[in-house]
Amino acid sequence: MTAADTALPLLEARALSFFRQDEPVFAPLDFRLHAGELALVEGDNGSGKTTLLRMLAGLLHISAGELHWRGEPMQRDRCAGEILFLGHQLGLKADLSPRENLRIAAGLHGMREGAGAASVLARIGLRGYEDEPVRRLSAGQKKRAALARLLLLPASLWLLDEPYANLDRIGIALVNDLLESHTDTGGAAMVTSHGTVSFHGGEPRRIRMHD
Numbered sequence: 001m002t003a004a005d006t007a008l009p010l011l012e013a014r015a016l017s018f019f020r021q022d023e024p025v026f027a028p029l030d031f032r033l034h035a036g037e038l039a040l041v042e043g044d045n046g047s048g049k050t051t052l053l054r055m056l057a058g059l060l061h062i063s064a065g066e067l068h069w070r071g072e073p074m075q076r077d078r079c080a081g082e083i084l085f086l087g088h089q090l091g092l093k094a095d096l097s098p099r100e101n102l103r104i105a106a107g108l109h110g111m112r113e114g115a116g117a118a119s120v121l122a123r124i125g126l127r128g129y130e131d132e133p134v135r136r137l138s139a140g141q142k143k144r145a146a147l148a149r150l151l152l153l154p155a156s157l158w159l160l161d162e163p164y165a166n167l168d169r170i171g172i173a174l175v176n177d178l179l180e181s182h183t184d185t186g187g188a189a190m191v192t193s194h195g196t197v198s199f200h201g202g203e204p205r206r207i208r209m210h211d
């Protein structure tokens with residue numbers, strides 16, 4: 001038994017289910033995610049990975065089962081700023097620049113201590129594009145502008161749906177670096193990916209979606 005098995009989990013799902021038209025999208029799920037852990041959500045196209053992350057983010061109602069946050073039944077108002085979801089839709093305003101998009105996100109969710117838009121955008125590879133309207137960025141640059149939120153906002157749990165999509169080799173390595181430093185500093189993350197995730201921060205948990 002490891003320390004993570006005995007510590008209070010950040011997030012715990014018990015018989016978690018989601019139904020569409022009275023049909024379960026996936027079999028009931030049980031899992032625990034602790035501070036410092038990465039979980040890979042695995043499954044074929046249509047198996048429910050995005051649905052699961054959207055439920056965990058509070059964007060879809062749970063049909064059955066329970067979710068616990070830091071040992072208590074999950075109350076959205078208590079953990080709102082602690083959970084950050086990045087989905088297929090990047091949630092960027094196309095007419096605004098990466099810097100302006102970050103300002104809006106920080107206004108809603110707060111900022112990590114010591115973080116600033118300029119340094120975050122430089123780290124994410126958008127130096128020189130800080131003030132360009134997002135609609136003029138490439139697909140990979142848009143993805144980076146969305147990922148910049150991970151560095152700026154103070155969330156402890158990252159829910160990342162296909163975070164590697166549209167990224168080049170350097171961008172993929174950057175996402176892995178972000179995941180490693182986040183989990184090294186007590187954060188946790190759940191990630192879906194159809195590619196290979198080469199995470200060097202220890203063996204990730206695996207959450208397998210079954211029909």
Ligand SMILES: Nc1ncnc2c1ncn2[C@@H]1O[C@H](COP(=O)(O)OP(=O)(O)OP(=O)(O)O)[C@@H](O)[C@H]1O
Binds near residue numbers: 052
């Ligand atoms: N808005 C929607 N309305 C109705 N059904 C939906 C909707 N979104 C998804 N579904 C269905 O729910 C199921 C799960 O979809 P979901 O997007 O969660 O799968 P996924 O594992 O993320 O797939 P992928 O690997 O293709 O991204 C699929 O059968 C899909 O057709």
